[in-house]
Amino acid sequence: MENEKAIIVNNVSKKYKLYSGTKERLLDLITPKHYGEDFYALKNVSFEAEKGDVIGFIGINGSGKSTLSNIVAGIVPETSGSVQVNGHSALIAVAAGLKGDLTGRDNIELKLLMLGFNKKEIEELEPGIIEFSELEKFIDQPVKSYSSGMKSRLGFAISVNVNPDVLIIDEALSVGDKAFSEKSLEKMMEFKEMGKTMIFVSHSTGQMKRFCQKILWLEYGMVKEFGPVEEVMPKYEEFIKNFKKMSRKKRLKYKRDRLAEQESNLAVSSK
Ligand SMILES: Nc1ncnc2c1ncn2[C@@H]1O[C@H](COP(=O)(O)OP(=O)(O)OP(=O)(O)O)[C@@H](O)[C@H]1O
Numbered sequence: 001m002e003n004e005k006a007i008i009v010n011n012v013s014k015k016y017k018l019y020s021g022t023k024e025r026l027l028d029l030i031t032p033k034h035y036g037e038d039f040y041a042l043k044n045v046s047f048e049a050e051k052g053d054v055i056g057f058i059g060i061n062g063s064g065k066s067t068l069s070n071i072v073a074g075i076v077p078e079t080s081g082s083v084q085v086n087g088h089s090a091l092i093a094v095a096a097g098l099k100g101d102l103t104g105r106d107n108i109e110l111k112l113l114m115l116g117f118n119k120k121e122i123e124e125l126e127p128g129i130i131e132f133s134e135l136e137k138f139i140d141q142p143v144k145s146y147s148s149g150m151k152s153r154l155g156f157a158i159s160v161n162v163n164p165d166v167l168i169i170d171e172a173l174s175v176g177d178k179a180f181s182e183k184s185l186e187k188m189m190e191f192k193e194m195g196k197t198m199i200f201v202s203h204s205t206g207q208m209k210r211f212c213q214k215i216l217w218l219e220y221g222m223v224k225e226f227g228p229v230e231e232v233m234p235k236y237e238e239f240i241k242n243f244k245k246m247s248r249k250k251r252l253k254y255k256r257d258r259l260a261e262q263e264s265n266l267a268v269s270s271k
Contacts, residue, residue, distance in 0.1 A: 004086060006166055006197035007049040007072060012081035014042040014067050014221075041067040042221045043262065044081070049214075051086075052195040056202065056212035056229070058236055060243065063218040065201045069170045072199060087165030087197070100144035104135055104154050107143055111158050125161055133157035134180065153180055160187045167191060170201040185211070205240075209233055220255065222262050 019025040019036040028035035042064045049055055057065040070076040071083060075097065098107050108129050112122045130139050133153045135146075143151060159167060169188065188211065191198060200212055208215065208229065215232040217225040225232045246254065 004051050005048050005084075006051045006053065006086055007047075007199075008082075008084040009045060009047050009068075009072065010082045010084075012042055012045045012068075012071060012078045012083060013040060014064075014071065014076070015040055015079040040221050042071070042078075042218075045218075045221070045223055046081075047216055047223065047226050049197055049199075051197055053214055054192055054198045054200065054212045055214045055216055056200045056208040057216050057218060058205070058208065058232075059218035059224075060240075064221040065218055066170055067221075068216075068218065069168050069199055069201050072166075073168050085166055098143050098151055098155060101142055103142055104133070104139040104146070105130070107154065108158055112162065115162060117162075129157045129161045132161060132183075149177065149180075156184055160184075160191070164196075166197045166199070168199045168201075171203070205233060205237060220258055220262065 016039045017025075017028065017036040018039045019028065024035045027033075045064075045068060047055075057069060059065055067076065071078050072085065074083075074085070097111065099110065102110065105126070108126055109122055112125060117125065133139070133156075135150060135154060138146065138150065143154070146154070156169075159169075167188075185207070188198065188200075192211070200208065202208060212229050214227065215225070215229050215236070216223060217232055217236055225235065243251070243254075
């Protein structure tokens with residue numbers, strides 16, 4: 001069907017509990033009284049992706065980009081709201097779910113099994129994944145001995161070689177070396193040309209501008225803007241320029257003001 005939605009995220013919130021220490025955490029588990037402080041990493045986030053959309057998630061540190069990409073990938077459950085992903089095959093977040101005690105090769109096999117591939121298909125896919133990862137003899141070493149760049153290379157190699165309908169790439173290009181990130185970007189361009197739906201999380205606004213059509217700007221767990229890259233990116237760049245100049249005190253005040261604004265918007269919209 002033309003114009004079929006690939007992703008529908010509706011009013012999603014994610015609550016974490018913050019504890020002052022182990023004692024509080026245990027008390028919260030074993031007693032009926034509530035301990036710890038509720039913390040919302042995401043609050044009432046909604047957006048939709050059309051099939052073939054390439055969407056970049058941006059926002060300052062801690063704004064909720066990874067939490068949202070993990071929720072869309074089905075790795076982390078949402079606290080409330082709903083997430084619908086329409087795709088024939090799996091949705092994969094790069095470098096997520098690698099098991100440290102297993103070798104790179106075993107991780108490839110495990111992940112492919114989990115995605116529903118059979119033994120013959122795994123045998124066919126494996127050499128291409130190992131070659132793409134450039135891990136060579138390290139492929140038979142436990143993943144816990146890998147550097148973050150090596151882990152990311154393995155995760156990326158698996159993700160792009162299983163041909164998913166929706167691909168989520170979270171900071172994968174910032175860890176590897178330059179040659180590998182060029183190769184990965186080329187692969188992502190191929191996916192884009194094939195009309196795949198992609199979500200791209202990165203701190204590099206340059207890569208975003210090169211790659212994404214739409215931008216979802218998160219601020220303190222809420223959607224600040226969602227729209228075409230040429231509209232949202234200049235606003236974000238301007239914001240970052242000013243934000244960098246702010247003192248710690250000013251940043252805290254900005255955060256307090258924004259959170260208060262969010263609260264009043266929420267109160268209005270729930271009336
Ligand atoms: N498991 C967790 N328990 C408690 N708080 C968490 C957990 N995971 C994330 N958070 C908090 O949720 C908020 C959003 O985190 P998230 O990693 O999604 O942000 P981000 O925008 O991806 O940040 P960055 O750009 O630094 O990667 C942060 O304040 C973070 O500390």
